[in-house]
Amino acid sequence: MLSLLDQLRAFAVTALGGVLMGVLFDCLRVLRGLAPRRTPLLWVLDLLYWVVLTPLLAGLILQANWGELRLYVLLGIGTGLALYFAFGSRLVLGTLLAVSRGILTLLAWTAHLVVGLLALPAALARTIAVAAGHYRRGGHGGGAGGGWRPPGPGGGGWRLGLPIRPGLAWRRR
Numbered sequence: 275m276l277s278l279l280d281q282l283r284a285f286a287v288t289a290l291g292g293v294l295m296g297v298l299f300d301c302l303r304v305l306r307g308l309a310p311r312r313t314p315l316l317w318v319l320d321l322l323y324w325v326v327l328t329p330l331l332a333g334l335i336l337q338a339n340w341g342e343l344r345l346y347v348l349l350g351i352g353t354g355l356a357l358y359f360a361f362g363s364r365l366v367l368g369t370l371l372a373v374s375r376g377i378l379t380l381l382a383w384t385a386h387l388v389v390g391l392l393a394l395p396a397a398l399a400r401t402i403a404v405a406a407g408h409y410r411r412g413g414h415g416g417g418a419g420g421g422w423r424p425p426g427p428g429g430g431g432w433r434l435g436l437p438i439r440p441g442l443a444w445r446r447r
Contacts, residue, residue: 276339285350287338291331292354297366298327304370308378 276284302323309315331351335341 280339281344281346284338284344285346285353287334288347288350289354289357291334291338292351292356293358293362294330294334294354295327295351296355296358296363298323300363300367300370303367304374307371308374 302319305319306316309319332341335343335347339347
């Protein structure tokens with residue numbers, strides 16, 4: 275027979291286990307929000323949640339009261355979940371969403387930078403080819419329109435001193 279102090283300690287440990295369940299569930303909610311709808315990835319995420327959670331809770335119950343599943347253990351888990359969703363879930367979920375948005379923004383910016391750097395030689399080659407074609411057609415000076423102008427709407431990248439078109443302007447043609 276466990277003493278009252280041991281039972282209270284087990285209740286507190288299982289209540290912390292309930293809070294841990296809630297935090298992991300909020301992590302799952304954020305990941306499910308990032309995944310496309312109606313895909314097997316959602317099933318995999320749900321399975322992963324339970325694969326991670328089951329050994330954690332089993333270890334907590336083993337540590338708390340030597341693996342005995344009593345009513346106060348279930349009440350502790352339920353109390354921890356209820357307290358977490360009442361007071362902590364909104365803060366943790368907001369933090370997780372902000373972090374995930376920041377990571378996604380950083381990844382998108384990095385991908386844009388990499389694609390821009392990979393496309394820069396092609397854009398320069400295209401600009402040089404268009405300029406050479408314009409020059410060969412006789413648009414190189416004199417007359418009413420006079421002078422060479424960079425191709426495309428708005429004039430391109432004369433601020434840099436190079437006849438470069440604005441980024442992604444080739445999609446408008």
